[in-house]
Amino acid sequence: MLPPPRPSQPNVAIPTSWSPSAYTYPPLLGNSQTQGGASTSFGYSQAHQQYAVQRQFWATKAYQSSVADTITVCFKILREVPGKPKGILVRNLTEGEPNVLASITPPGLRQLGIQTMETKLTAALRGLRIDWTRIPLREIVNWVDLAHQPPDIAYFYARCMTGKPKPKETAPSFKKQTKAFELAFVIDSEYWEEIEQQLADNESSRSSNGRGSSQHTPDGSTVDLESHARRPSPEQEDDFELNSASFNRNQGHTQLPVTRAASKRNRTVSVTAPRTPPPSKRRIIYQSPNQDHLRDALLEGGSSYSQLSGQGPNSTSEQIQFFAINDCSLNDLLADRRFQGFVCDPANACLGSLVIEAGNYLGIGTFKTAEIGYLTLLHLTAGHLGARANEPVAVKRMYKRRKTPTDANPGKWVLNRLTSADEHSKILMEANVLFWATSIMNFTYSFIYHFIQSSSERPPFEIPEIRFVRAGVAIVHDQSTGPTTLKCSISRTYLIEERINEAKDGFYKFINNGSAVPLTMTRKDATELSEFLAFTQHVQFYKTKGAVYLSDLQGSMQLLTDPQIMTSPLIGEGAEIFGDGNVPSAFNSFPEQHCCNHICRWFELPELAASADSDTRSVISNS
Incomplete structure (x- = not known):
C-alpha cells in the first residue's frame, strides 16, 4: 500500500474558534481534493493578523498585578474668555473615562483625550475639523500644561500612593481615588475667533446654495423650494386650504360648501367664478428652527459656565422708597412757585426693592460712584424708570476721598461715604440738577422744532434725538424698636439712573463744565453730536438772556447723564446753587469761548460777545 500523497499546502491546524470547520486537525488531501479546488481551512487566514x-x-498583562491600578479622568473642552481666568465650557462638552491605567x-493622556473628545467636538462644531496641535491640554486644578511635563513619567501615579504603608508592607501602597482627575483642552481666544468665522462662512455658503430659496416657474409665479419639498398630503392640503380661507377677507362673493370626489371634506368656492386667474392665497408660513443653531x-x-454676567456673591438687596424724576416743561416749572425743583413727595412714593452688586463699579467720578443694580417696583410705571421688574440701573452714591494714607493702603486714596444727612442732601441736589436739565433740554428741542416748522426749507443736516437718562431717588430707612418708642431714620440715599450700555453704545465726554469748547472726538458721529450740543448751549444762553445753560455733557449717542447747570453769578448774589460744579468763572468765559458752528448759523443765532461791564454778559441781537 502506497503512502498518502504529500499535501501541496502547509499543514497548519487552525483553532476551532477561528475556523468554520469542526475538525481539530485537517484531513489529508486526496487526489480528487487537490484537483477539485474544494474550500478547506488550510493556510493562514485573516485571523492570524491579530497575532x-x-x-x-x-x-x-504578564507584568501587571491581578488587579490593575486605575483612575478616572474627566476631559473637558474650554475656551479663553476675558475676565475668566480658566475660561468657560464649550458647548457643555464633558466626558469621563473610567478605568484608566494610573x-x-x-x-498618553493627550492621546486618550483626543480620542474621547474629537468626535464630540466635531459634532458640536457642525463637522468643522479642528487642529489639535493648537489646543494645549491642561490640568484644571493647577492649570499646568501637560506638554511641559516629563513624557515618560506617570502623571497621576504619585498622587495615588498613600503616605503610610499598609501593615506588613515596607512601601506605600496604591489608593483608589474616588474623585476624577479633571483635564481640559483649552482653545485660545484667537483660535476660537477663527473657528467662529469659519462656522459663519460655512453657514452663509449653505444658505447661498439654495437652502430656503425660491425659484420662478415658467408662468412667472414664485415657488418656495423648502415648502415645496415638504408638500402635504391631499387630506392635509384640504385642511390647509380651509384654514387659509379665513384670511381671504377682501372678496365680496358668497361662499358655498361643495364636495369633491377626491376628498370627504367640504371646501368653499365662489358663486361667481372670475375669468382671470385668482390671486394667490395667503399661506400660513411655518418654519422649523434651525437645528444647528438650536443645538448650539x-x-x-x-451650561453654568456660559453665564458671563449676573448677581455676584457681593450682591445686596435693599427695601426702598422710590421717587421718580418726572419730566416737566420749563413753562410749567416756572408757573408753579410751590415746587420749582425736585421734591421727594411721600404722596408719590413707590415701594420696591433694589439689588446692588457692591464693588462692581460702572465708574468712579469726582464726587459719585456708579455701581450695577437692578430695580423692581411693586407698582410698575409705564414710560418711567421701573417699568419692568429687575430693570438694569446705575446706582450712584456720593463719596469723598480720604487724603491721609492708611497702613493697609499707603500712598493711595480710599472711598469714604458721607453721613446719612449729608448724603441725602447732596443726592437730592443731584436729582434736582437732572430735573432742571431735562426741562431745559426739552425747551431747547421746542425751539428747534418751532424754528424748523416756521422755516421755508429743511436743515441740510440731521437733528440728533438725544435726552437725559430717566432717573429717581431711592431712600432706605432703618427701623429700630425701643422699649416705648419706634425710631425711624434715613440710613442711605441712592440716585438711580437708567443704565447706559457702555459696551454697546460707548461713553463719551462731549463738553466739560470748565470750558465751552467741545472735546476732540475720534468718531465722526461723536464729533457731529458734540457740535450739536454746543449749539444747544448757544440756544439756552440766548433764549434765557444769558441766565443759564447746560454743561458737563456726557453719555452715549442717545442718552446723557451727570449734567451741570451753569447759572449767571448775578443770580443769587454769590449763593451756591445747583451744586459745586456751577463754576462762576466758567460761566463768565462762555461767550468768549463759544465758537458758532454751521448749526448755529442755520438757526440764525446771533454771535456772543462780552459787554463793557466784565461782570455782566449780554447777547448782541439784530432785532
Whole structure:
C-alpha cells in the first residue's frame, strides 16, 4: 500500500474558534481534493493578523498585578474668555473615562483625550475639523500644561500612593481615588475667533446654495423650494386650504360648501367664478428652527459656565422708597412757585426693592460712584424708570476721598461715604440738577422744532434725538424698636439712573463744565453730536438772556447723564446753587469761548460777545 500523497499546502491546524470547520486537525488531501479546488481551512487566514496585537496585550498583562491600578479622568473642552481666568465650557462638552491605567504618561493622556473628545467636538462644531496641535491640554486644578511635563513619567501615579504603608508592607501602597482627575483642552481666544468665522462662512455658503430659496416657474409665479419639498398630503392640503380661507377677507362673493370626489371634506368656492386667474392665497408660513443653531444655543445656554454676567456673591438687596424724576416743561416749572425743583413727595412714593452688586463699579467720578443694580417696583410705571421688574440701573452714591494714607493702603486714596444727612442732601441736589436739565433740554428741542416748522426749507443736516437718562431717588430707612418708642431714620440715599450700555453704545465726554469748547472726538458721529450740543448751549444762553445753560455733557449717542447747570453769578448774589460744579468763572468765559458752528448759523443765532461791564454778559441781537 502506497503512502498518502504529500499535501501541496502547509499543514497548519487552525483553532476551532477561528475556523468554520469542526475538525481539530485537517484531513489529508486526496487526489480528487487537490484537483477539485474544494474550500478547506488550510493556510493562514485573516485571523492570524491579530497575532501581534494579542501577543503585545498578553505580554503587558504578564507584568501587571491581578488587579490593575486605575483612575478616572474627566476631559473637558474650554475656551479663553476675558475676565475668566480658566475660561468657560464649550458647548457643555464633558466626558469621563473610567478605568484608566494610573501609569499613563502625559502623551498618553493627550492621546486618550483626543480620542474621547474629537468626535464630540466635531459634532458640536457642525463637522468643522479642528487642529489639535493648537489646543494645549491642561490640568484644571493647577492649570499646568501637560506638554511641559516629563513624557515618560506617570502623571497621576504619585498622587495615588498613600503616605503610610499598609501593615506588613515596607512601601506605600496604591489608593483608589474616588474623585476624577479633571483635564481640559483649552482653545485660545484667537483660535476660537477663527473657528467662529469659519462656522459663519460655512453657514452663509449653505444658505447661498439654495437652502430656503425660491425659484420662478415658467408662468412667472414664485415657488418656495423648502415648502415645496415638504408638500402635504391631499387630506392635509384640504385642511390647509380651509384654514387659509379665513384670511381671504377682501372678496365680496358668497361662499358655498361643495364636495369633491377626491376628498370627504367640504371646501368653499365662489358663486361667481372670475375669468382671470385668482390671486394667490395667503399661506400660513411655518418654519422649523434651525437645528444647528438650536443645538448650539441649548449647549451654550444650558451650561453654568456660559453665564458671563449676573448677581455676584457681593450682591445686596435693599427695601426702598422710590421717587421718580418726572419730566416737566420749563413753562410749567416756572408757573408753579410751590415746587420749582425736585421734591421727594411721600404722596408719590413707590415701594420696591433694589439689588446692588457692591464693588462692581460702572465708574468712579469726582464726587459719585456708579455701581450695577437692578430695580423692581411693586407698582410698575409705564414710560418711567421701573417699568419692568429687575430693570438694569446705575446706582450712584456720593463719596469723598480720604487724603491721609492708611497702613493697609499707603500712598493711595480710599472711598469714604458721607453721613446719612449729608448724603441725602447732596443726592437730592443731584436729582434736582437732572430735573432742571431735562426741562431745559426739552425747551431747547421746542425751539428747534418751532424754528424748523416756521422755516421755508429743511436743515441740510440731521437733528440728533438725544435726552437725559430717566432717573429717581431711592431712600432706605432703618427701623429700630425701643422699649416705648419706634425710631425711624434715613440710613442711605441712592440716585438711580437708567443704565447706559457702555459696551454697546460707548461713553463719551462731549463738553466739560470748565470750558465751552467741545472735546476732540475720534468718531465722526461723536464729533457731529458734540457740535450739536454746543449749539444747544448757544440756544439756552440766548433764549434765557444769558441766565443759564447746560454743561458737563456726557453719555452715549442717545442718552446723557451727570449734567451741570451753569447759572449767571448775578443770580443769587454769590449763593451756591445747583451744586459745586456751577463754576462762576466758567460761566463768565462762555461767550468768549463759544465758537458758532454751521448749526448755529442755520438757526440764525446771533454771535456772543462780552459787554463793557466784565461782570455782566449780554447777547448782541439784530432785532
